Amino acid sequence: MSGQPIAFINARLVDPASGYDGPGALIAELGVIAEVTHEVGFADLSPDIRRVDCNGAMLAPGLIDLRVKTGEPGAEPKETLKSAARAAAAGGVTSIVVQPDTHPAVDDPSVVDFILRRARDIELVHVYPAGAATKGLAGQQMAEIGLMHEAGCVYVTDVDRPIVDSKVMRRLLAYAKGQNLLVAHRPADPWLCDGAAATESEFAGRMGLPAAPAAAEKIMLERDAALVELTGARLLVDQISTACALESLARAKARGLPMLATCSINHLTFNELDIGDYRTFWKLEPPLRSEDDRQALIDALVSGLVDIVVSAHAPAPAEDKRLPFEEAAPGSIGLETLLPALLGLWHDGRASLLRLIETVTLAPAKAIGLGAGRLAVGAPADLVLCDLAAPRVIDAEKLTSKSKNSAFDGRRLQGQVLMTIVDGRVVYEHGESA
Amino acid sequence: MTMIAPGPEEVRQRTFPFPARHFLSVGDLDREQVHDLLDLAEGFVALNRQKAKKLDLLKGRTLVNLFFEASTRTQSSFELAGKRLGADVVNMSPRASSISKGETLIDTAVTLNAMQPDILVVRHGASGAASLLSQKVTCSVINAGDGQHEHPSQALLDALAVRRAFGKVEGLTVAICGDVLHSRVARSNVGMLTMLGAQVRLVGPPTLMPFGVERWGVEVFHEMKAGIAGVDVVMMLRLQLERMQGALVPSTREYNRLFGLDREKLGLAARNVRVMHPGPMNRGVEIDSDVADDLAVSLIQNQVEMGVAARMAVLAAMAARLDND
Numbered sequence: 001m002s003g004q005p006i007a008f009i010n011a012r013l014v015d016p017a018s019g020y021d022g023p024g025a026l027i028a029e030l031g032v033i034a035e036v037t038h039e040v041g042f043a044d045l046s047p048d049i050r051r052v053d054c055n056g057a058m059l060a061p062g063l064i065d066l067r068v069k070t071g072e073p074g075a076e077p078k079e080t081l082k083s084a085a086r087a088a089a090a091g092g093v094t095s096i097v098v099q100p101d102t103h104p105a106v107d108d109p110s111v112v113d114f115i116l117r118r119a120r121d122i123e124l125v126h127v128y129p130a131g132a133a134t135k136g137l138a139g140q141q142m143a144e145i146g147l148m149h150e151a152g153c154v155y156v157t158d159v160d161r162p163i164v165d166s167k168v169m170r171r172l173l174a175y176a177k178g179q180n181l182l183v184a185h186r187p188a189d190p191w192l193c194d195g196a197a198a199t200e201s202e203f204a205g206r207m208g209l210p211a212a213p214a215a216a217e218k219i220m221l222e223r224d225a226a227l228v229e230l231t232g233a234r235l236l237v238d239q240i241s242t243a244c245a246l247e248s249l250a251r252a253k254a255r256g257l258p259m260l261a262t263c264s265i266n267h268l269t270f271n272e273l274d275i276g277d278y279r280t281f282w283k284l285e286p287p288l289r290s291e292d293d294r295q296a297l298i299d300a301l302v303s304g305l306v307d308i309v310v311s312a313h314a315p316a317p318a319e320d321k322r323l324p325f326e327e328a329a330p331g332s333i334g335l336e337t338l339l340p341a342l343l344g345l346w347h348d349g350r351a352s353l354l355r356l357i358e359t360v361t362l363a364p365a366k367a368i369g370l371g372a373g374r375l376a377v378g379a380p381a382d383l384v385l386c387d388l389a390a391p392r393v394i395d396a397e398k399l400t401s402k403s404k405n406s407a408f409d410g411r412r413l414q415g416q417v418l419m420t421i422v423d424g425r426v427v428y429e430h431g432e433s434a
Numbered sequence: 435m436t437m438i439a440p441g442p443e444e445v446r447q448r449t450f451p452f453p454a455r456h457f458l459s460v461g462d463l464d465r466e467q468v469h470d471l472l473d474l475a476e477g478f479v480a481l482n483r484q485k486a487k488k489l490d491l492l493k494g495r496t497l498v499n500l501f502f503e504a505s506t507r508t509q510s511s512f513e514l515a516g517k518r519l520g521a522d523v524v525n526m527s528p529r530a531s532s533i534s535k536g537e538t539l540i541d542t543a544v545t546l547n548a549m550q551p552d553i554l555v556v557r558h559g560a561s562g563a564a565s566l567l568s569q570k571v572t573c574s575v576i577n578a579g580d581g582q583h584e585h586p587s588q589a590l591l592d593a594l595a596v597r598r599a600f601g602k603v604e605g606l607t608v609a610i611c612g613d614v615l616h617s618r619v620a621r622s623n624v625g626m627l628t629m630l631g632a633q634v635r636l637v638g639p640p641t642l643m644p645f646g647v648e649r650w651g652v653e654v655f656h657e658m659k660a661g662i663a664g665v666d667v668v669m670m671l672r673l674q675l676e677r678m679q680g681a682l683v684p685s686t687r688e689y690n691r692l693f694g695l696d697r698e699k700l701g702l703a704a705r706n707v708r709v710m711h712p713g714p715m716n717r718g719v720e721i722d723s724d725v726a727d728d729l730a731v732s733l734i735q736n737q738v739e740m741g742v743a744a745r746m747a748v749l750a751a752m753a754a755r756l757d758n759d
Contacts, residue, residue, distance in 0.1 A: 202646025208561035208582030208621060211645065278562030322540050324560030326581065 004050050005029035006424065008385065009041040011054035015061070016358030017374035026059060028381035031423040036375055054385060057418055060357050061373045062094025062125075062382035063339060064364040066184075066262060067238065067310035069159075069331070071402075073114065074103025079315035079402045081115065084335065085124035087400040089428035091336035092384030092417040093311070095126040095364075095372060100137065101159040107132035107143040109151040116152050124427050125420075126382070128154045128368070133172055133183060139163045142172055146179045154368040155236060157184035160285050160330075162220060164190050166227065173233035182368060186238035187220035187245060188212075188286065197326045199287045203272050209325060214242035214293065217286065221245045225252040228259055236367060237261040239312060241286045243296035250305055260367055261305070263297050264312035265341045266332055266407055270294070274407070280321045280328035281396075281407050284312070287330075301359060302351045308367060309359040311338040315403030332407035336399050340415035343388060347414050353388075381424035390416035439480035442489050445750070448474055449491065451758050452751035456568045456575040460586045460625035468593065468630060475594050475740070475747035482518070482743055492521035492753045495552040499525045500542070501578070502558040507713055507738060508578050508588070512555045515745035519753070524551075539563060540570050547571040553752055556580075561618075574752050585618040588712055589626035591744035592619075595737050596632075596667055599708050604631030607704075609655075609662045611637040612671035612693060612720050615644050615682075619712045620671055624650055637661030638671075638693060641682045658693050663702045669710045670695050673720045686719050696722040700731070708733045 006028045013024035013036070025042055027035040027049065035042070045051065065088065071078030081098065088096050098115060100106030106115065112129045119127030131153035135141045138161075145156045156176065163169045163185060176183045189212075196212035198204040204211035221237060225248060228235045240249060240261045252259050266284055271291045275282045282288055289297075300306040314331025321328050334341075342360060345351045365373030372380045396409035420428035440448065450470060454462045463471070481487055497516035501509050509525060516523040528542050539558065546554065553574045556564050561581030568575040579585040597603050608627050614620045614636050627634050634652040636643065648654055655661030662668050673689060683689045700707065709725055709732045717723045726732055 200645045202649050205644030205646045206621065206650070208580075208584070208618060210582075213645075277565055319538070322566075323538060324558065324563040324566055324581070326560045326562075 005034070005048065006050045006052055006421070006426070007042060007045055008052050008054050008059050010056060011059035011385070012056055013038070013375055014058050014353055014357050015375035016354050016362040017376060019354060021354050024059075026375060028383065028421060028424040031381055033375060033377055033379050033381050036377055052385070052419070058353070058386045058388050059375070060384055060386070061361040061375055062384050062420060062422065063092050063360045064095040064370065064373055065093045065311050065313065065335065065338065065360070066097045066308060066364045066367065067099065067264070068096040068313040068335065069099045069101070069315065071315065072102065072118070073111070077402070078317055081118050081127060082122045082124070083400065083402040084313070085119070085122050085127060087333070087335040088125045089420045089422070090400045090417065092339045092386060092420050093125060093335055094382035094384070094420060094422045095128065095370065096335070097128045097130050097154055097368070099159045100130050100132040100157065105132050105137050106130070106148070106153070107135050107137070109144060109147040112148050112151040112153050125422050128152070130154060130184070131156045133158045133163065134168065137161050139165060139168060142168070142175060145176060145181060149179050149181045155182035155184050157238065160186060162186065162188050162190050166223060169224070170227050170231060173227055173231040173235065177231055177233035182234050182236055184236035184238045185224055186286070187217050187224060187240070189216040189219045192216035192219070197283060197287070198275065199272055199289050201272055201290060207278070212287075214244050214289065217242045217245040218248050221248045225257060225259065228252070228257050232258070234258045234260070239264050239267070239286055239310065240306060241267045241289050241293060241297065243293050246296055246300050246305060253305065260307045262308040262310045263301065263306050264310050265334055265338050266312060267294065267297055268301065268309065268345065269341050270407060275325070278325040280323065280325055281332060281405050281409060283325055283328050283330050284332060284407070285330040298345060298350055302355060307359065308363045309338070309342060311335050315401055316405045317403050321405050331405065333399065333401045333403055333405055335401065337394060337406060337408040337413065339384070339386060339417060340392060340413040341408060343415040344413060381421055383421040384417060385419040387416045387418055389414055392416060439484050440477045445477055445481070445489060446491065448477060449750045449754045451755035452748065455755070457586055457748060457752070458564050458568060458575065458577045459584045460589050460622045460629070462586070465629050468590070468626070471590060471744070471747045471751065472594050472597055474750065475743045478743035478746040479740065482739070487518050488520065489518065490520040491750045492516060492519040495521045495753055495756070496550070497521040497523045497553045497555065497749070498546055498551040499523065500546065500554055500556045501525070501527050502539070503579070505557055505578070507741065508557065511738070511741040512578065512745050514742050515749055518742070519746055519749055521749070539567065543567045543571050547573060552756055553749065574756065576748065576752070579618055581618065582616050582621070583618050584622045586622050587745055587748055588619050589622035590748065591737060591741045592623055592669070592710060592712075593626050593630060594740040594744050595710065595733050596708070598740070599733060600666065603627065606666040607633040607635065607664065608667040608669060609635040609637050609665040610669045610671065611658065611661065611695065613642045613673050613677065614638055614647065614671065615642045616674065616677070617671045623669065624652055628652070635661055635665065639683060658699055659702055662699060665703045665707065667708050667710060668695060668700065668703055670721050672712065672714065673716055675716065690719055694720055694722065695725055697724060700725055707731060710734060710737055712737070
């Protein structure tokens with residue numbers, strides 16, 4: 001099927017790049033978008049072209065998810081690149097950036113190459129590796145980030161391990177700037193966060209959970225902003241989650257520092273009370289925050305202070321989750337639920353569809369320099385077709401991911417991906433087994 | 435307070451089904467249910483003081499003590515309570531055996547559950563462990579301490595000791611002093627005592643107070659003398675000595691001087707004040723021996739005695755519920 005051009009007619013085009021949200025049609029041919037019109041169809045369509053009548057469903061650029069963990073290499077029972085790619089396809093995600101905290105870690109160009117070759121063989125969605133910022137993600141010796149960049153890694157990060165040594169962080173930023181490479185860092189003061197399983201609050205206090213204050217995020221973000229100012233490097237603030245850190249981010253951005261920020265769909269959807277009776281699917285890193293923090297995060301997403309939404313897909317098998325809360329592995333899978341969960345903010349009237357789609361398409365594409373993320377002639381034909389209104393009850397057991405630890409288990413959402421297209425090929429079609 | 439021990443038939447008649455399948459938190463009970471349990475426990479106090487202590491309310495039932503953390507008094511208290519009610523009691527301390535072989539809490543519990551126990555008494559170092567277990571087994575679970583969360587049978591026995599000493603709990607002022615942050619005893623007692631109508635004060639340095647504690651419906655004091663002024667009950671908490679490492683308090687010497695209970699500080703409390711401690715005590719750290727051993731003010735030995743009676747009440751009620759199922 002890969003060779004056949006496809007015409008999507010009678011669609012609701014949502015394209016943040018041009019700011020267009022309205023009726024239209026589009027032809028994908030030879031892997032790229034060949035034609036776009038704001039008419040509902042094309043006058044004289046060749047019979048060689050497959051016609052897809054969208055019936056008013058949303059046709060948008062495929063999602064680009066900057067933060068996806070798999071278990072490959074090293075922990076394949078959790079998730080392989082292939083199972084993650086299938087989950088992505090089912091969620092309308094056409095590009096994923098896989099995290100380097102694998103075994104071995106992606107701290108060497110040969111591992112970058114391994115992932116790219118594996119991804120090519122899978123032929124589903126685009127897989128881009130993020131490289132480790134430091135060797136073994138140990139926060140001490142810089143990894144070969146220049147060589148990894150050449151090999152195809154799109155940014156560097158130590159994932160959930162904070163780079164504690166400020167001198168290392170400074171040099172990493174300075175060196176990365178020389179390589180024109182983006183650095184991602186999740187702000188968390190390691191000492192305040194040591195041993196914490198929740199955010200410090202009345203709830204955590206009553207539950208007897210070891211907790212770290214929201215200020216732990218702010219403290220590290222302030223340091224990072226100072227180092228960005230010192231070096232001029234671009235920094236991706238990974239998964240900002242607190243109102244107090246958003247204040248710091250706003251100040252840094254107002255001064256023109258080259259900083260971008262992501263937040264996870266989990267922190268936009270849930271608050272700390274969702275932990276309830278020690279439910280470990282809601283144990284996350286960073287931990288779920290207060291409702292005030294969640295509201296501030298939504299506001300920041302709408303205003304543009306926060307640039308990008310990620311799924312923070314983090315598979316964990318049952319044996320790592322069926323433990324007391326403090327001992328359980330953090331994280332939730334999220335590739336398949338990212339889009340419908342995000343649409344919740346539109347259904348609730350909190351954000352425009354254009355803005356929400358921008359945060360998972362154009363904004364991440366710009367951050368890592370991809371040509372995708374827009375509905376423009378010549379752009380890669382990476383597309384998602386989604387019935388915006390379809391009601392669903394998420395059943396974690398039925399999700400594609402190998403691990404079933406979804407914080408959205410049992411959640412009622414609206415939005416069903418009907419079709420996912422990568423480079424003009426249909427990689428997922430709802431109702432058809434892949 | 436002497437009371438004629440009720441006969442087996444009388445106890446049987448007084449026994450009522452426990453209000454919940456599991457006893458995980460003080461919040462599983464309401465005020466009336468607590469007083470019913472305390473009334474039931476009173477009977478067991480009298481029974482335990484006579485030579486023939488044994489009843490058959492739990493005859494044929496199996497009680498498993500599953501203690502992932504070391505415990506002397508709670509474990510032996512549940513063991514005696516079970517045995518005096520006629521249950522078969524098995525003590526397990528999986529710290530040494532299966533955990534080192536990589537078996538998880540759930541594996542252990544599911545294995546035990548397959549042996550068809552009726553009641554599982556569990557202590558574990560992680561908050562929420564008892565609740566997690568209760569979701570995975572078919573028997574009744576009693577929380578004998580989960581991390582820093584709750585220790586509800588301790589709160590029940592403390593309420594029993596207080597009620598017997600004062601004839602009531604309502605209207606009393608109780609100061610819970612020391613390491614509230616890490617204390618499951620404190621959390622359960624705040625819930626229990628406020629439910630029963632006592633005024634609760636929490637006393638300790640800010641580093642040993644949970645975040646948001648001022649919204650627990652208690653008064654918070656960071657100064658011991660002010661905190662225990664005029665109180666009816668001083669409940670001291672154990673200070674774990676490893677707390678010195680985390681910069682929570684400077685030294686045991688300073689802690690003892692500022693927050694330890696001695697004669698001088700106790701003199702500020704109400705005239706007929708009673709002193710309690712869940713044990714084991716760090717003498718000379720949070721409490722001076724002089725106070726702890728003074729039977730005129732100390733309820734500490736009494737708490738141990740009440741522990742067996744209170745747990746008998748819980749077990750008897752649990753068994754009554756099982757009989758009704």
